[in-house]
Amino acid sequence: MPEVIFPLDSSKKFEDQEKVGHNRYHPEIPPVATVKQGVSVRIDCREWFDGAIVNDDSAEDILNAPLLTVHKLSGPFAIEGAQPGDLLVVDILDVGPIPQEDSGPLAGQGWGYTGIFAKSNGGGFLTEQFPDAYKAIWDFTGQKATSRHVPNVSFNGIIHPGLMGTAPSAELLAKWNKREGDLIATDPDRVPPLALPPEPQSALLGGVPESDFDRVAGEAARTAPPRENGGNQDIKNLTKGTRVFYPVFVDGANFSLGDLHFSQGDGEITFCGAIEMGGFIDLRFEVIKGGMDTYGVSENAIFMPGTVDPQFSEWLAFSGTSVTLDGKQHYLDSHLSYQRACLHAIDYLTKFGYSPEQAYLLLGAAPIEGRLSGVVDIPNSCSTVYLPTSIFDFDVRPSASGPFQIDPGIGAPKASAG
Structure with a gap:
């Protein structure tokens, strides 16, 4: 097994660990370890809410999820020899739930969760149609996920980190804060908000000295959106065998990661749309000197996806237009x-008998594929979502006999208020 450079004790909160990570981006957050190029390392990760979401049949925890505390990121890690202008090469060697802990109170201990967030607390891709908080618990058996809240389906997970990225420079951080602040100013009272400004409350800044804490907390960027450094891209194909190339903006790159998912559909459409969990990830790093200019990769990550995705031979696809x-x-x-x-x-x-919320949760968690199928035929863009038919234990295709009626079971728990 590779050396564990960021261990997590499941009996302790994230802030009480031997090494403390962070939940904001800032160039002055010091690295917790330095990693040599070409050396395999293991990093433990806590699910993004650090145990606030529990394995039960209530969605009150989703309704009251502490969004100011996320994401709980492992790192940052300085990569020996990395300098601004380089490309950081990250190989995902392995990734999975918390090892040897197949039961317990933390997501990743044999289970994970998907949530529909209330419009008043984060919202989601379809928040106008689904403004209330719901939850689904998924149980893991090896690579397979099933749920008492969304019955008659099972699928192999595409396990991946939702968030990986390098630290911004001071200049890049200022650019983020300016452009996102300008966007917020166009509709400052919008619910959900248009963007998330720096928020000192609940900021976790690793080893930032106490004398600098308030200043850094007031400048540090929230980790919710993807940006030039990678960040919270929520790409389901960043799984075992993936190689990612990240721009480097500070000495050492100061790479960090977290937000592991057991499975996810393209888009993570419920916002907490993946099957969230804690776990481990094994990585290896290299540096391409001057790679940002050489390859024109200055404000984005590029990647080579892994090859361990479940293989589906039949899909049922649904189209939509821009109306x-x-x-x-x-x-x-x-x-x-x-x-x-x-x-x-x-x-x-x-x-077929699912509630709309059960179906929405399923599309967030199962390995659906979203595609831009037509973007040139004015005035209508055409997008499609591909649903693998084999995840159902009944025939989900249209037929002359009509749709099979499932027993929806206890259904997806709904919070008492939104």
């Missing part, structure tokens, strides 16, 4: 067309 539910035409709006495709899939699954 709102009330019939308003939008011009080539691919975000809207993917929303409509997902809503069509949800409507279809309700014909």
Whole structure:
């Protein structure tokens, strides 16, 4: 087994560990360890809420999820020899739930969760149609996930980190804060908000000295969105065997990661749409000197996906166009067309006995594929969502005999208020 350079004790909170990570981005957060190039290392990761979401049949914890505390990231790690302008090469050698802990109170100990967040607390891709908080618990058996809250389905997980990235420079951080602040100013009272400004409350800044803490906390960027450094990209294909190339903005790169997922559909459409869990990840790092200029990779990550995804031979695909539910035409709006495709899939699954919320949770957690199928035919963008048919234990295809009726079981728990 590779050397564990960031261990986590499941009996302790994230802040009480031997090494303390962070939940904001700032160039002055010091590295917790330095890693040599070419050496394999293991990093433990806590799920993004550090145990606030529990394995029960209630969604009150989703309703009251402490969004100011996320993401709980392991790191940062300085990579020996990395300098601004380089490309950091990250190989994912292995990734999985918490090893040898197949039961317990923490997500990753044999189970994980998917949540529909309340519109008043984060929202989601379809928050106008699903404004209330719901939850689904998924149990792990090897690589397979099943749920008492979404019955009659099972699928192999595509285990991956939702968030990996390098630290921003001071200049890049200022750019983030300026452009996101300008966006917020266009509609400052919007619910959910247009963006998340720096928030000192609940900031976790690793080894930042006490004398600098308040200043850094007031400047540090939230980890919710993907940005030039990678960050919270939520790409389900960053799994075992993946190689990622990240721009380097500070000495050492100061790489950090977290937000592990047992499985996820393209888009993580419920916001907490993956099957969230804690676990481990084995990595190896290399550096391409001057790689940002050499390859023109200055404000994005590029990657070679792994090859361990489950293989499906049959899909049922749903299309959507850039027309709102009330019939308003939008011009080539691919975000809207993917929303409509997902809503069509949800409507279809309700014909088999699922509630709309069960169907929505399923699309967030199962390995669906989202595609931009047409982006040139004015005025309608066409997006599609591909649903693998083999994840169901009944025939989900249309037929002359009509849809099979499942027993929806106890259903997806709903919070008492939103």
